[in-house]
Structures are given as structure tokens and as C-alpha cells.
Amino acid sequence: MSNPSFTTIDQTPDAQLDLRGTPCPINFVRTKLRLEQMTPGTLLEVWLDPGEPIEQVPDSLAMAGYPIEAIEDCTNYFSLKVRCPA
Template sequence: MSSMDSFLQTTSPVPDFSLDLRGTPCPINFVRTKLQLEKMAPGALLEVWLDAGEPVEQVPDSLRMEGYAIEALEDCGDYCRLQVRRSQ
């Protein structure tokens, strides 16, 4: 295992579930994210791929207001990767 592999493993935990919501408009992307989180076990990690712009500006803020913990938000070029943890 290279040092880069171990760095990626320690800084980017493997999500319990992933959603690709690229191309999904607001507020549908938030609703789908919240519905998936509600199905998951407390403490589980969800990774969501969102379009840049309004989705990445609105979805994380809305999730925070609902009590979810945003663990990562990363610009991946043509989309953004959001990691959110379900409340305990």
C-alpha cells in the first residue's frame, strides 16, 4: 500500500451508502438525501454527489438545519462530493 493509499483511507472514510444526484434539481436532491438518511442506521455515513451551484449551496445547509453532521464537502471538478452522517 502506498502512502497516498493510506492517506486516502484515513481522510475519506468509506460511506455506508452512496447517492448520485447529479442532474437532480433543488429541492428534490435534498428530499432524496433526507429520505435515504432516514432509512440508514444512526451514525451511518452517506455520500452524495451533487452538481455545483445551487445544489451544493443549498443541500448541506438544509441538512445541517435538520440536525445532520456534514463530514466532508469536496469539489471534484464536474460535481461535488458530500459526506453526511446520520444523527445518533
């Protein structure tokens, strides 16, 4: 008997941006510039430091109209997945 199929959004990033050690608001600006270069509907994974970066960047992106798909705590940094709007 086969497993039922589930519709899931692909969480494999199309691009990655390592912004660990990058201060605010530079990390937001770099993330936004990278998203503007990407094809609509693609997924960007951004690595951010704990503290101000992970607190500020997702909110700023959401206010700018970028859908946040996931935030994962990777111990020493956070992985933020954001979708380029279609």
C-alpha cells in the same frame, strides 16, 4: 519504531447517492429520505452538481440536524459526506 496511532472518523461511506442532474429541492428531499432509512452513525456520500445544489443541500441538512463531515470538489460535481445522527 511504529507510527503513533491517530483516532480518525471513518470517512468510508456506508451508502452512496448520485443526485447529479437532480434539481433543488428534490435532491435535498431524496438525501433526507435516504438518511432516514440508514442506521444511526452511518455515513452517506451524496454527489451533487455545482451551483444551487451544493450551496443549498448542505445548509438544509445541517439545519435539519444532520452533521456534514466533508465536502469535496470532484471537478464536475461535489461529493458531500453526511452522517446519520446516532
